[in-house]
Amino acid sequence: MQQLGAVPPHMRRPGPTNHNDIVIRDVWARNMEDEFALIRELVDEYPYVAMDTEFPGVVARPIGSFRSSTDYHYQTLRCNVDMLSIIQLGITLTDKNGNTHPNKHLCCWQFNFKFDLKFDMYAEDSIKLLKRSGINFEQHLEYGIDVDEFGELLMSSGLVLCDSIEWLSFHSAYDFAYLVKTLTREPLPDNEGDFFSLVRLFFPVYYDIKFLMKSCKNLKGGLQDVADALEVERIGPQHQAGSDSLLTSSTFFKLVQVFFENTLDEGKYMGALYGLSGGTTAGAVRETFDS
Numbered sequence: 001m002q003q004l005g006a007v008p009p010h011m012r013r014p015g016p017t018n019h020n021d022i023v024i025r026d027v028w029a030r031n032m033e034d035e036f037a038l039i040r041e042l043v044d045e046y047p048y049v050a051m052d053t054e055f056p057g058v059v060a061r062p063i064g065s066f067r068s069s070t071d072y073h074y075q076t077l078r079c080n081v082d083m084l085s086i087i088q089l090g091i092t093l094t095d096k097n098g099n100t101h102p103n104k105h106l107c108c109w110q111f112n113f114k115f116d117l118k119f120d121m122y123a124e125d126s127i128k129l130l131k132r133s134g135i136n137f138e139q140h141l142e143y144g145i146d147v148d149e150f151g152e153l154l155m156s157s158g159l160v161l162c163d164s165i166e167w168l169s170f171h172s173a174y175d176f177a178y179l180v181k182t183l184t185r186e187p188l189p190d191n192e193g194d195f196f197s198l199v200r201l202f203f204p205v206y207y208d209i210k211f212l213m214k215s216c217k218n219l220k221g222g223l224q225d226v227a228d229a230l231e232v233e234r235i236g237p238q239h240q241a242g243s244d245s246l247l248t249s250s251t252f253f254k255l256v257q258v259f260f261e262n263t264l265d266e267g268k269y270m271g272a273l274y275g276l277s278g279g280t281t282a283g284a285v286r287e288t289f290d291s
Contacts, residue, residue, distance in 0.1 A: 022104040022235050024090075024242035027111045028143040035109055036153045039093070042106060043158045043165065046093035050168040050249030052241045053175040054088040054130060055081075056115075057123025073173075073275050074192040081177040082187045084122070086147065087115050087130065087140065089179075090241030091159075098253030110242030114144030133239035151182040160202045167206035168252045170223045170244075173273040176203065192276060200271065207264070209252055210274035216259045223247060230254045 027035045043049075060083065062075040089111040094100050100107035117127070117137050131137070159165055160183065169175055177188060180198045189195045199206070209226065213219045219226060224238060224247070232250045236243030256262055264270070 022100065022107060022246065024108045024110050024236050024246070025105070026242075027109055027145065028139075029114075029145050029149075030143065032111070032145055032150065032153065036157050038106065039091075039109065040158050042093055042101060046095050046101060046107070047165050048094045048096060048098070048168060048249070049159060049165055050092040050094070050245045050252060051172075051175060052090045052170070052244035052248055053086055053178050054135070054239065054241045054244075055086050055126075055174060055178060056084050056121065057126030059084065059121055059123050070276055071192065074195065077173055077177055077276075078188045078190075078195075081174065081181055085115055085120050086113050086178040086182065087135070088112055088241035090243070090245030092242075092245040092249040094249055094253075098249065108242050108246050110240065110245075111150065112140055112144055113147055113150070115140040117141075129239055134237050135240065147182055148185060151185060154179075155183060161204075163204040165203075165205065167203050168248055169206065169208050170226075170248050170251070171210040171274050172206075172208050173276050176206070176273065179203075196273075196277065199273070205270060207252065207269060208272055208274050209248065209255060211272040212255060212259075212264075212269055215269075216255065219255075219259070223251065226255070227251045230258060 025035060058076070058080050060076075060079050062072065062079050066072040066075060090109065091111075092100070092108045094107070115137060127137075154160060176199050177195070180195070180202060181188060183202055184198065189198065209223070213226065219229060221229075223244065224234070227234065227247050227250070230251060232247065232254050234243060234247050236246065238244070256264060
């Protein structure tokens with residue numbers, strides 16, 4: 001891998017040090033290859049990848065008999081992800097202490113995918129929410145990323161298939177499902193076990209903040225609620241994937257500091273997706289790796 005000196009000259013200037021000066025890099029079809037080149041330069045030094053997706057809601061429910069409540073949740077996820085298209089993916093890169101690159105222009109990316117409101121399926125309420133958050137669907141239609149081309153670049157980005165990369169997320173079963181679908185170019189597996197096998201293949205190390213919260217007294221709600229409780233500042237608009245990935249990153253490291261004394265039990269918390277894998281009343285049981 002090339003050294004960071006290979007970053008284009010216009011990006012080499014010293015970045016601002018103020019947290020408020022972080023820039024979310026919008027990625028469209030025209031600049032996707034260049035942005036992935038930057039990510040490949042950075043990921044070895046900043047291997048903690050916080051992510052969030054925006055997708056067009058839930059439009060269908062499965063029918064029939066199900067082995068458990070989590071089987072029903074997975075089948076709901078599967079039928080919707082198979083039918084629908086991802087709208088945005090946000091990723092934020094940090095080191096093991098949650099620090100971003102000194103150049104605050106080189107830490108957060110927002111990938112904007114092609115989406116056509118006339119032909120793609122969606123839940124009306126979800127699209128209204130995304131429009132209110134500032135997503136411009138005309139731009140997505142005209143300039144959006146082809147999901148198959150994105151999948152090819154993601155596969156060779158150094159972000160997946162690598163156990164030195166740690167993925168950070170919040171209530172992320174759908175997020176990982178859309179990425180698995182993108183990487184395989186196939187419908188999701190029929191059963192949850194095969195789905196987790198693919199998640200572990202592409203993302204060997206991952207944490208879901210929503211699952212960690214089960215061990216955090218009095219911490220509840222969505223990402224913004226948790227961030228507010230931990231006094232973590234948001235940068236950018238809520239319900240856009242870049243901003244949400246930044247908030248996920250900052251919230252994860254603050255939560256681990258406050259509730260876990262900066263040490264997580266990997267066997268207990270790594271590899272869990274809240275709402276899947278098991279039959280507890282909370283709807284989440286950890287999925288652990290073989291050591």
